[in-house]
Amino acid sequence: MPSAVTHFEGPEKKLEIILFSSRRAIRANTDGRWDRVVRASGAEVISCISTDAMDAYLLSESSLFVWGDRVLMITCGQTQLVQAVPEIMEIVGRDQVAMVFYERKNLMFPSRQPADFEADVVKLEAHFPGKSYRLGPANHDHVHVFFSSHAKIDAEHDATFQLLMSDLDPSATEIFTDRKAGTAVQAARLSRLTGIYDGMEVDGHFFTPYGYSLNGVNGQDYYTLHVTPQHDGSYASFETSVIEKDYARVISEVLSLFRPGRFSVLLTTSMDDGCLPLHETAAVTLPGYGVTEKSLYEFDCGYAITYLNHVSTV
Numbered sequence: 642m643p644s645a646v647t648h649f650e651g652p653e654k655k656l657e658i659i660l661f662s663s664r665r666a667i668r669a670n671t672d673g674r675w676d677r678v679v680r681a682s683g684a685e686v687i688s689c690i691s692t693d694a695m696d697a698y699l700l701s702e703s704s705l706f707v708w709g710d711r712v713l714m715i716t717c718g719q720t721q722l723v724q725a726v727p728e729i730m731e732i733v734g735r736d737q738v739a740m741v742f743y744e745r746k747n748l749m750f751p752s753r754q755p756a757d758f759e760a761d762v763v764k765l766e767a768h769f770p771g772k773s774y775r776l777g778p779a780n781h782d783h784v785h786v787f788f789s790s791h792a793k794i795d796a797e798h799d800a801t802f803q804l805l806m807s808d809l810d811p812s813a814t815e816i817f818t819d820r821k822a823g824t825a826v827q828a829a830r831l832s833r834l835t836g837i838y839d840g841m842e843v844d845g846h847f848f849t850p851y852g853y854s855l856n857g858v859n860g861q862d863y864y865t866l867h868v869t870p871q872h873d874g875s876y877a878s879f880e881t882s883v884i885e886k887d888y889a890r891v892i893s894e895v896l897s898l899f900r901p902g903r904f905s906v907l908l909t910t911s912m913d914d915g916c917l918p919l920h921e922t923a924a925v926t927l928p929g930y931g932v933t934e935k936s937l938y939e940f941d942c943g944y945a946i947t948y949l950n951h952v953s954t955v
Contacts, residue, residue, distance in 0.1 A: 648753070649851065649869050652746040652805065653703055653878060654722040654761070656714045659740040659794070660733060663709035667732055668696055678728040679705060683720040690844045694861035699844050704856055704865045715880070717867060721755055723764045730768065739794040740942060741769045743787040746805055746905075750874070758785040765789070776948040777934050782807070782905050790942035796911035799944075800919060802888055803909075804879040804895050808902030808953075814870035814877075817853035829855050837894055838864060838883060868899075877901070887922040896927070904930075906949040912939060920947040929955045 670676065670689075675698060679686050684702040691697070698705040703715040712729060716722045723743070730738075743765055745758045762773050769789035777783030782805075816832050825845030829835045834855065835843060841857035841864065848854070853868040864881035879895045888908065896904070908923040910916035920937060924947055934950035 648750050648874055649718060649871060652748055652876060653715045653717045653867065654720065655742075655744040656712075656722050656726070657740075657742040657801075658712045658729060658733065658738055659742075659796075660710045660737045661739045661791075661794075662737070664737075665709045667712075668707050668709060670696070674728075674732050675705065675707065678714070678725045678732070681728045682714070682716050682722050682725040683718075684716055687846055688844055690842055690856065690858055692842075692858050692860055695858060695863065697844065697856040697858045697863055697865075699846055699854055699856050701848075703854065703867050706856075706863055706865075708861065715865065715867075717869075719753065719755060723756075723761045726765065726768055735768070738769070739791045740796075741765070741771065741787075741789040742909075742944075745785045747783050747785075758787075762787050772940075774938065774940075776907075776936065776938060776946060777905070777950060781933065782903065782950050784905065784907065784948065786946070788940060788942050788944070794943060796943040797913045798884070798911060798915050800882070800884045800908065800910040800916055802881050802883075802885070802891065802923065803907040804892065804904055805907070806877045806879075806896070806899050806901035806904040807875065809868075809870065809875040809877055810900035811870075811872060811875075813899050814868060814875060817868045817870055818847070818851070825853065825855065828853065832898055833894070834866060834898065837891065838862075838881070884916075884919070885922070886919075888919065889922055889925045892923070892925060892927065901953070903950070903952045906947070906951070908947045910945055912943055912945050917945065920945065923947050924949055927951065929953060 684700045687699045695708045702718045706713040771789030773787040841859045843857045845855040855866045857864045869876045930951040939945045
């Protein structure tokens, strides 16, 4: 997360690797295997909380989640997330990988990055043949997606929801500094973040001089929040695996915490009858915002993504 550098790149790179079957042994970290994965990307492990189903690592740049059947890693700043792929393959085994997702939002300061999305894809395709897409317009907020899938996978009842928020209200981000709140967990309570989902164990961290991260876990579900509060590039991301019957509530509650000038919604689900109807609930019109982009993408890997851009009209 942010250091002494004034312009910090909040928008993240995200990698999800889904395995054919669950193997609890991959979660073990007594040998430091997951620390090595994180270091390969250019980040460090700060702390970890666990449930019977998963481990949630808070990183110096975002988060890592490990289940018996999948790995989700999110990094920001100048990290090179794809550099962690060889280390992950050492742990899970290349022949056990059923699907790979890689996602990267357009950046605020792209010239300061060591690599762009296209360069990342070249490295990923050395391990997994796949396809890449751009969701959204080239000259406004958009997200790049790469996926590689195995013909044998049969995805069902799987969903991930994301809110990517820019131009945050300065008064709303004050609470996410160690000068305005006590501990990182207290900040989550004061901001009402812990009220979004009941029963979540949370782990948070303030960064010096700027930045805030939070992981929440319950069973096999998680949510994660990352905040870059600087006025010259403010950004916050919220992501969860909790499946909602209607995502309008979560959208409204998270937006009320940050009051962004613009934001993107992404809902990624398997294309089964239980999940496809959820996309309509994420494509909501909100008071004070206009929708400038609305798309539904159905990919041949068995997943669909709803993508929307919203811009403040007040």
